[in-house]
Amino acid sequence: MQASRLPRYVDICVIPILNLLTALFVAGIIIAIIGENPFTALSVMLKGAFVYKGGLGYTLFYTTNFIFTGLAVAVAFHAMLFNIGGEGQAAMGGLGIGLVALSLGGILPVLVVIALAILGSALFGAIWGFIPGYLQAKRGSHIVITTIMFNFIASAIMVWLLAGMLMAPNQMSPETISFQNGVMLWQFHDILNRLGFDIGRSPLNLSFVLALICCFLVWLLIWRTHLGYRIRATGFSPKASTYAGYKPETIIIITMAISGALAGMMAVNEILGVQHRVILNFTSGYGFTGIAVALMGRNHPLGIIFASLLFGALFQGGAELDFEFQTITRDMVVMIQGLIILFSGALAYMFNPMLEKLFLNEERLKEPNND
Amino acid sequence: MTDFWFQFLLALDSTLRVATPLIFCAMAGIFSERSGIIDISLEGKMLMAAFVAAATAYATGSPWIGAIAAIIVSILASLIHGFACIIHRGNQVISGLAINILASGLTVIIGIALFRQGGQTPTLPRTSRFNSLELPFVDFMEQNVPIFGIIYKELLSDHNILVWAALASVGVTFYILFKTTFGLRLRAVGEKPEAIDSAGISVTRMRFQAIIIAGILCGLAGVYLSTATGAGFVKEMTAGKGYIALAAMIFGKWKPVPALFACLLFGFLEAVAARVQGVEIMLIGEISSDLLIALPYLLTVILLAGFIGGVTPPRAIGQPYIKER
Numbered sequence: 001m002q003a004s005r006l007p008r009y010v011d012i013c014v015i016p017i018l019n020l021l022t023a024l025f026v027a028g029i030i031i032a033i034i035g036e037n038p039f040t041a042l043s044v045m046l047k048g049a050f051v052y053k054g055g056l057g058y059t060l061f062y063t064t065n066f067i068f069t070g071l072a073v074a075v076a077f078h079a080m081l082f083n084i085g086g087e088g089q090a091a092m093g094g095l096g097i098g099l100v101a102l103s104l105g106g107i108l109p110v111l112v113v114i115a116l117a118i119l120g121s122a123l124f125g126a127i128w129g130f131i132p133g134y135l136q137a138k139r140g141s142h143i144v145i146t147t148i149m150f151n152f153i154a155s156a157i158m159v160w161l162l163a164g165m166l167m168a169p170n171q172m173s174p175e176t177i178s179f180q181n182g183v184m185l186w187q188f189h190d191i192l193n194r195l196g197f198d199i200g201r202s203p204l205n206l207s208f209v210l211a212l213i214c215c216f217l218v219w220l221l222i223w224r225t226h227l228g229y230r231i232r233a234t235g236f237s238p239k240a241s242t243y244a245g246y247k248p249e250t251i252i253i254i255t256m257a258i259s260g261a262l263a264g265m266m267a268v269n270e271i272l273g274v275q276h277r278v279i280l281n282f283t284s285g286y287g288f289t290g291i292a293v294a295l296m297g298r299n300h301p302l303g304i305i306f307a308s309l310l311f312g313a314l315f316q317g318g319a320e321l322d323f324e325f326q327t328i329t330r331d332m333v334v335m336i337q338g339l340i341i342l343f344s345g346a347l348a349y350m351f352n353p354m355l356e357k358l359f360l361n362e363e364r365l366k367e368p369n370n371d
Numbered sequence: 372m373t374d375f376w377f378q379f380l381l382a383l384d385s386t387l388r389v390a391t392p393l394i395f396c397a398m399a400g401i402f403s404e405r406s407g408i409i410d411i412s413l414e415g416k417m418l419m420a421a422f423v424a425a426a427t428a429y430a431t432g433s434p435w436i437g438a439i440a441a442i443i444v445s446i447l448a449s450l451i452h453g454f455a456c457i458i459h460r461g462n463q464v465i466s467g468l469a470i471n472i473l474a475s476g477l478t479v480i481i482g483i484a485l486f487r488q489g490g491q492t493p494t495l496p497r498t499s500r501f502n503s504l505e506l507p508f509v510d511f512m513e514q515n516v517p518i519f520g521i522i523y524k525e526l527l528s529d530h531n532i533l534v535w536a537a538l539a540s541v542g543v544t545f546y547i548l549f550k551t552t553f554g555l556r557l558r559a560v561g562e563k564p565e566a567i568d569s570a571g572i573s574v575t576r577m578r579f580q581a582i583i584i585a586g587i588l589c590g591l592a593g594v595y596l597s598t599a600t601g602a603g604f605v606k607e608m609t610a611g612k613g614y615i616a617l618a619a620m621i622f623g624k625w626k627p628v629p630a631l632f633a634c635l636l637f638g639f640l641e642a643v644a645a646r647v648q649g650v651e652i653m654l655i656g657e658i659s660s661d662l663l664i665a666l667p668y669l670l671t672v673i674l675l676a677g678f679i680g681g682v683t684p685p686r687a688i689g690q691p692y693i694k695e696r
Contacts, residue, residue, distance in 0.1 A: 030477070034484035082464055141675035142684070144464050145621060148411070148614055149668040156665030163661065291468065327484050335476025338469050346455035346466030 006352070006359055016296055016303075018351055019344035020310075026343075027336045034327055041321065041328060048320025049313035057188060057202020058319075063305075063312030064204070064269045067211040069290025070308055071218050072129075072263035074299040078222055079255040080235035085132060085147030086263040086287030088154030089125040093264025095158065096124030097271045098166065098176055098278035105180035113183050118210070118268050125264015126257040128154060133256025137249035143256070151287070162280050175279040185273045205273035214262060215301035221258075231255050263287060285334075292337055295345040311337070380525045382642050387526070387534060388600060390638030392417065392592040392609075394537040396616030397623065397630045398544045399588035404625060405548065406581030407561035407687040411467035412452055413589055414613025415474035420445040420593025422478040425492040425604035426485060428499040434598045437499070442590035448474070449586030450579075457578050460691035471613075479606050492597070492604040501531040501599040533595040540588060544627040557581055561685035564692040574692045589613075618671040625685060637667040 006015075028038035049059045069086045076083035083089075100120035104113050132146040162174040169177075185206040192199050222228040230251050233241045238248040270282045289311055296310070297303030318333030343350070396413040403410035420441035428437030448470055455466040479490035486492055506528040512520040548554040560567045560577045568574050592612075597604045619637050623630025644663040 030480070034480065082462075084464070084468070135672070135676045139676040139678075141672070141677070144409075144411070145617070145675060146672055149618065149672045152611065152614065152668040153665045153672075156661055156668075160659055160661035164659070288468070288472065291465070295465070326487070327480075329479070329483060329490075331476045331479040331483075331490070333476070335473060335480055338471075338473030338476055341465060341472060342451070342455065342469035346461035346463075346469055347459055348461065350459050 006355055010355060010359060012298065012303075014355070015348070015351060016298065016344060018355075019348060020296065020340065023336065023339035023343040026339050027332070030335070031328065031332070036325060036328055041325070041332075044320055044324045045314070045317025047317075049317035052200075052320075054189075054200025054202045055316060055320075057200060057204040059309070059312040059316040060208055061202060061204040061269070061273075061312070062315040063308045064208045064211045064273075065266050065286045066289055066293045066308035066311045067215060067304060068266035068269070069263050069287050070293030070297060070304040071214055071290075071301065072125075072259045072261075072266075073290045073294035074297065074301075074304060075218060075222070075231070075262060076255060076259040077294060077299045078228075078235050079231045079252060081133075081136070081252065081255060081259070082144050083129065083132075083147055083256065083259045083263075084144055084288075084291065085129065085150045085260070086266075086290045087283050087285070088147070088151035088287070089128040089260040089263035090266040090283045090287050091154045091158050092128040093121035093125040093267035094271045094278050094282060095161070096120035096122075096264065097267055101179040101183045101272075102166075102176060105183050110180075110182040113180075114185065114272065117183065117272060118265065121264045121267045121271075122261040123264075125267075126261035129260020129263070130253060130257040133253040133260075136256070137252040155281075158280060162278065166278070168277075173279075176277045178277045183272070184276050185268070187273070203274045205269065207269035207273045210265070210268060212305075214265065215305060218262070219301045227251075227254070263290065289337060292341045292345070295341065295348070377521075377525070378646075380522065382639070382646065384526050385642040385645075386635060386639040387530065388638075389641050390634045391534050391537040391600075392595050392612050393616045393619055393634040393638060394631060395540060395588045395592035395595065396613055397620040397634050398540050398627060399585035399592070400617055400620040401544060401548070401625055401627060401630060402557070402581045402588070403585040404620070404688055405561045405685055406557050406578045407564060407685055407690065407692070408452070408456060408578055408582055409463040409467065409689050410452070410582070410585060411464060411614070411617060412448065412470035413585075413592075413616055414609055414611070415467075415471035416445045416448045416586060416589035417593040417596070417613050418471075418474040418478055418607070418609045419448055420590040421597040421601075421608055422482060422492070422593075422604045424590075424594040425495060425597035425601075426482070428495055428598050429492055429603070432499050434495075434499055434501050434594075437598055438591070438594045441594045442587050445590030445593065446583055446586035449582040449589075453579050453582050456691060457575055457582075460693070463689055463691075475607060478604070482604065482606075490606040495598060495602045499598070500602060501533055501594075503529045503531045505529055531595075531599045533591065533599050536591065537595070538631075540591075541627050541631045548627065553580075558685075561687055564687050568692070568694060574694070578692075592616075615667055618667055621684075622667075622671050622674055624683075640664075640666050 031038040031041055048055055050056055069090065072086050073083055097117045097120055100117040101113060104116060128150060132143055132150055135141040135146050136143040159174065166176045167174055187203060187205045189199050189201050222231065230241060230246060233244065234248045234251040241248045266286060271278060275282065293304055293307040293311055296307035314333050314336060318330045321328045321332055322330055396417060400410050400413055423444045424437040424441035427440040428434045452466050452470060455461040456463040482490040482492060509524050509528050512523045548558060556567060556572055556577055560574055564574045567577065596608055601608065615637055619633035620630050622633035640663060644660040
């Protein structure tokens with residue numbers, strides 16, 4: 001990260017919004033080039049994401065996924081580690097849930113199984129983050145490359161297990177049998193319907209609450225604990241943390257395990273919340289979206305909630321595009337995501353020189369004596 | 372035994388076909404990373420090039436024009452990468468990732484807008500593709516020359532021109548990197564950019580030249596996928612090959628010839644994986660092709676962790692160069 005001389009609110013609010021608008025502007029141009037009206041597309045997306053019955057539920061459902069994967073990337077970022085392995089960690093998290101639910105379901109009480117399954121997802125994700133962390137800290141291999149490789153290894157393991165020993169008998173598709181009745185997280189529309197409110201069906205479930213709790217816990221961890229302080233110190237300068245008397249290696253390993261655990265818990269939303277069995281490719285790129293979310297949210301839990309909401313709306317609204325247009329599909333969302341990563345990640349400081357000129361001049365005008 | 376020999380030759384033959392895009396991309400990666408720019412956007416550039424090659428070849432009927440258009444687009448993607456991480460000193464990994472994601476969205480959207488076939492291009496007729504070249508005297512060699520005759524026919528003949536170009540690119544890469552002044556400077560810029568700067572050579576310019584070469588090579592890999600082995604563009608047709616090439620480049624320790632062998636090894640594993648599903652092997656039991664596919668990634672992780680010899684990446688890799696004033 002680059003030191004900025006800009007006022008804090010510019011750094012936190014103006015720049016991310018400017019970057020986002022640039023990305024959307026470029027997306028709009030592309031939509032216009034392929035012969036559609038970008039404003040119509042935008043309004044279709046907004047209606048799909050918030051207005052139609054159940055739309056908001058779907059939006060928040062996707063938001064839940066992105067909160068988990070976004071937090072995972074952010075925690076690692078604080079130690080200056082780039083975890084691209086969210087995809088693989090989430091897949092392994094799903095495996096963790098599956099193994100717990102399938103082996104203990106029916107033996108232990110349902111609530112215990114659910115609790116253990118959630119822990120299982122965190123544990124399996126943590127292991128898939130721990131190994132690259134260990135290899136980076138102790139063997140010097142580059143975390144980016146290792147986590148990319150671990151995504152592919154995880155995907156191969158999932159194919160091997162789901163099309164092999166875990167595959168449901170008499171099934172054509174690679175997936176496990178359904179979990180025992182009740183091993184699932186309640187969906188909001190069920191809960192609200194029972195209380196007498198009528199809301200549209202959506203897969204939004206209690207994982208959303210879990211995600212918000214995780215946001216709070218991450219905030220607590222990073223800014224209010226010794227470990228969090230050490231994580232940030234390690235990110236700032238590994239040498240400084242050595243002088244301060246603790247090993248950056250240990251911090252790197254712990255951070256990656258926590259990051260992996262958060263990514264792994266994304267599976268709670270998809271597997272325990274909706275599918276109630278382990279299926280192939282349920283991560284569908286959400287791990288990568290987490291990177292965009294963390295970049296937009298400036299690695300702060302509050303920012304991540306807003307960024308996740310934005311991406312949740314994009315994903316749900318993008319699904320609506322499929323129905324309304326012949327030429328625009330969900331792939332538009334993938335493209336917008338790429339643009340957002342480009343403009344708010346790689347080109348995050350593109351506008352800094354311009355803004356610095358603007359704001360610092362203004363301040364100079366206010367205080368003429370300083371010149 | 373002759374049957375086994377024949378099967379082995381066929382496996383080697385498909386190894387060469389599978390390895391071709393990997394070789395192009397690995398060489399592209401070597402140019403970029405040796406100059407200090409991490410390039411995980413091999414995948415995205417290859418995907419964009421594959422789409423443009425097929426679309427242009429379909430429109431013009433000429434695979435050559437398709438190839439040129441594809442290379443131009445791939446270079447443009449490289450320039451975006453350079454704009455972000457050389458000029459604006461952005462994070463190279465993030466920039467590469469953005470290009471990959473952008474490519475997978477953009478190719479499908481434009482594909483649908485142009486052809487209305489769910490993101491595919493129409494199937495290319497033979498005349499708008501790079502077809503395989505039969506080497507001269509194939510039958511004569513097979514009948515009259517023992518052993519080499521059959522190698523000549525089954526392994527060497529019947530490849531398209533891009534397979535040969537990929538192999539040639541290894542020699543060219545080696546020559547440029549290690550036998551020319553340009554190559555010396557390029558390697559220096561990835562190890563110690565200050566030194567190059569103090570010699571009065573522009574670091575920015577060297578790095579841009581390196582990534583443009585990388586763009587050309589990734590472009591060729593894309594051209595090969597959609598207009599040589601394939602007959603058109605299919606959504607997500609690169610399917611992780613860019614990442615395997617990245618792994619092969621690291622496995623080859625950022626050197627052209629070892630990287631070639633890594634590409635061939637990974638290609639061979641993939642060719643074998645397609646053939647061994649369900650085959651029993653003594654002591655090991657049934658081989659799973661699902662797991663065999665993960666072997667290149669696993670080998671790369673093990674190598675990077677220093678369990679089979681050490682690897683030293685270019686020293687200045689990933690760091691934007693800030694000129695001192």
